Amino acid sequence: MNIIFSYLNKYRVAAIAALVMMVIELAVELSQPLLISKIIDDGIREQDNRVVWLWGGVLVVSAVLAFIAGVLSSFFASHASQGFAFDLRDKLYEKVQSFAYAVFSRFPTSSLITRLTADVSQLQDTIFMGLRFMTRVPLVVVGSVVMALVVHVKLGLLLAVTLPVLIVFLVWVMRKASVLFRSVQSRLDGVNSVIQENLTGIRLIRVFVRMSHETYRFASFSRELMTSTVAALRLTETSAPLIMLIVNAGIMLVLWFGRIEISAGDATLGQTVAVINYSLRTIGALSALSWIMATFSRAKASSQRIQEVMSADHLEAKNEVAGTIRKTAPIQGEVEFQHVSFRYPESDIAVLEDISFTVQPGKRVAIMGATGSGKSSLVGLIPRLYEQNSGVIRIDGTASSEMEMSRLRGAIGYVPQEVLLFTGSVRENMVWGKPDATQEEIERAAAAAQIHDTVKELPHGYDTMLGQRGVNLSGGQKQRLTIARALVRKPAVLILDDSTSALDAVTEGRLLAELKNMSCTTFLITQKISSTVSADLILLLDEGRLIAKGTHDELMKDSELYRKINESQDREVAQHVQSFT
Numbered sequence: 001m002n003i004i005f006s007y008l009n010k011y012r013v014a015a016i017a018a019l020v021m022m023v024i025e026l027a028v029e030l031s032q033p034l035l036i037s038k039i040i041d042d043g044i045r046e047q048d049n050r051v052v053w054l055w056g057g058v059l060v061v062s063a064v065l066a067f068i069a070g071v072l073s074s075f076f077a078s079h080a081s082q083g084f085a086f087d088l089r090d091k092l093y094e095k096v097q098s099f100a101y102a103v104f105s106r107f108p109t110s111s112l113i114t115r116l117t118a119d120v121s122q123l124q125d126t127i128f129m130g131l132r133f134m135t136r137v138p139l140v141v142v143g144s145v146v147m148a149l150v151v152h153v154k155l156g157l158l159l160a161v162t163l164p165v166l167i168v169f170l171v172w173v174m175r176k177a178s179v180l181f182r183s184v185q186s187r188l189d190g191v192n193s194v195i196q197e198n199l200t201g202i203r204l205i206r207v208f209v210r211m212s213h214e215t216y217r218f219a220s221f222s223r224e225l226m227t228s229t230v231a232a233l234r235l236t237e238t239s240a241p242l243i244m245l246i247v248n249a250g251i252m253l254v255l256w257f258g259r260i261e262i263s264a265g266d267a268t269l270g271q272t273v274a275v276i277n278y279s280l281r282t283i284g285a286l287s288a289l290s291w292i293m294a295t296f297s298r299a300k301a302s303s304q305r306i307q308e309v310m311s312a313d314h315l316e317a318k319n320e321v322a323g324t325i326r327k328t329a330p331i332q333g334e335v336e337f338q339h340v341s342f343r344y345p346e347s348d349i350a351v352l353e354d355i356s357f358t359v360q361p362g363k364r365v366a367i368m369g370a371t372g373s374g375k376s377s378l379v380g381l382i383p384r385l386y387e388q389n390s391g392v393i394r395i396d397g398t399a400s401s402e403m404e405m406s407r408l409r410g411a412i413g414y415v416p417q418e419v420l421l422f423t424g425s426v427r428e429n430m431v432w433g434k435p436d437a438t439q440e441e442i443e444r445a446a447a448a449a450q451i452h453d454t455v456k457e458l459p460h461g462y463d464t465m466l467g468q469r470g471v472n473l474s475g476g477q478k479q480r481l482t483i484a485r486a487l488v489r490k491p492a493v494l495i496l497d498d499s500t501s502a503l504d505a506v507t508e509g510r511l512l513a514e515l516k517n518m519s520c521t522t523f524l525i526t527q528k529i530s531s532t533v534s535a536d537l538i539l540l541l542d543e544g545r546l547i548a549k550g551t552h553d554e555l556m557k558d559s560e561l562y563r564k565i566n567e568s569q570d571r572e573v574a575q576h577v578q579s580f581t
């Protein structure tokens with residue numbers, strides 16, 4: 001819960017104002033039973049209308065005062081809780097942005113979304129309730145008991161003895177509920193994750209006719225959420241009648257002894273009515289307790305989940321400060337791997353082993369290998385999405401680990417395997433990596449990526465809006481647009497992770513020719529011999545090992561595997577041509 005206090009600090013004035021107003025409201029309310037007892041004993045029983053009017057007037061004024069203080073308290077509490085949530089969400093978002101890439105595997109996307117939305121809202125509600133009601137409840141209870149003791153010690157004591165019993169019981173319930181609510185929040189993660197997967201893969205689900213299976217999967221996750229929520233609420237809800245039972249027993253005692261005390265002349269009717277009134281207020285406050293306990297227990301679970309995000313490693317920030325060599329000279333694009341080995345965090349299996357090669361600026365490297373041989377992992381090390389476990393990667397002769405992250409990544413254009421476009425116009429998508437790009441730069445990049453003519457024919461050209469993830473473009477068009485986005489930055493190093501798979505041979509040939517003109521060092525992951533023939537260097541990977549490197553001619557001479565791939569693709573082409581003739 002420390003997180004609440006640290007982020008609420010900025011709003012402490014509003015929070016204190018909300019509490020002060022709440023205390024004023026409460027103090028006025030607590031004085032009311034006392035006023036009523038005066039009206040009964042000194043006014044009605046003594047048949048003194050002046051006293052009735054006087055204290056009756058005070059009662060009305062105090063009710064108006066309590067109302068105003070209550071409204072102001074709500075106003076300040078809303079300001080503090082909303083401001084707190086805004087700041088916390090902002091900070092969490094910033095934190096997630098700075099996560100080391102590896103940390104994302106620890107938090108599923110859906111869980112991060114729940115933490116940034118539902119968990120933050122939970123804390124926001126808790127703060128509002130805390131300022132308005134949570135602190136009010138103990139104050140009403142304690143204030144009522146004190147006032148009851150002031151009115152009549154013996155009758156007040158009867159109300160006081162019920163309190164320790166209640167407190168022990170409430171602490172027990174809260175501890176249990178907190179554990180249960182933590183499980184509720186993680187089930188919520190599960191439901192969000194299914195929704196996210198289903199919405200993202202809706203086409204696939206339709207084509208594979210998996211609607212009923214997915215509906216069933218969603219229902220089972222949703223049922224788990226319901227079951228765990230019911231278990232948590234059952235505990236807090238069953239505690240409410242038990243609290244009532246204990247307090248009602250106290251009131252019975254007050255009534256019973258009140259009658260005896262009045263008969264003996266030791267208490268007045270007004271005093272007995274006042275103590276019962278305080279007891280009823282205690283019941284009112286305590287009946288809200290089960291609901292407050294639920295909120296508080298949820299908040300505890302939520303704050304733990306938020307804390308986990310806050311304390312996750314953030315590699316990027318670390319690298320921005322220590323051990324960096326600050327240089328401003330533009331990167332030329334020489335890339336050298338020296339005995340690089342790598343395994344994913346929390347995995348024992350080496351994905352890359354002892355990889356060494358050097359590429360001169362402006363040259364093209366084609367990376368080939370079976371699926372899972374480590375191609376994407378290799379290129380992911382260049383912009384330091386992950387850190388190698390041993391060996392050195394040098395860019396223009398400087399170890400990449402020693403370079404400022406912004407300088408390193410600023411010089412790299414990365415087109416990942418999975419196409420991702422954002423909601424917005426074609427232009428907005430293209431300037432994503434270079435916000436100040438001119439129209440000429442945009443068009444030149446689009447032309448190089450072989451997408452300029454297509455964009456020109458869209459209804460509003462570069463201002464055409466793309467649907468979510470660019471749904472109104474074909475697969476190949478989307479792929480070319482993501483390549484154009486990378487090219488706008490005029491990167492010194494361009495990484496195309498299987499990004500030309502949806503392009504036909506002619507378009508791919510034109511694109512590669514353009515890349516040569518742009519003189520950026522290009523890493524092209526490909527399975528097509530047609531793309532490797534003109535490459536300056538081919539890296540052939542097999543189960544994380546670099547089994548051959550060289551040009552097409554060299555590999556045709558030296559590598560049996562490469563020759564086999566070449567032959568099999570030649571055969572495929574021949575069969576293809578035959579089927580059309």
Ligand SMILES: Nc1ncnc2c1ncn2[C@@H]1O[C@H](COP(=O)(O)OP(=O)(O)OP(=O)(O)O)[C@@H](O)[C@H]1O
Nearest residue numbers: 105344347351369370371372373374375376377378
């Ligand atoms: N985030 C990850 N955590 C753990 N292991 C991973 C992760 N990503 C990939 N791997 C493993 O690393 C190995 C290499 O994966 P990689 O994606 O680099 O292969 P690839 O050659 O690019 O495959 P493909 O051609 O199918 O894209 C695989 O065995 C894969 O299971």
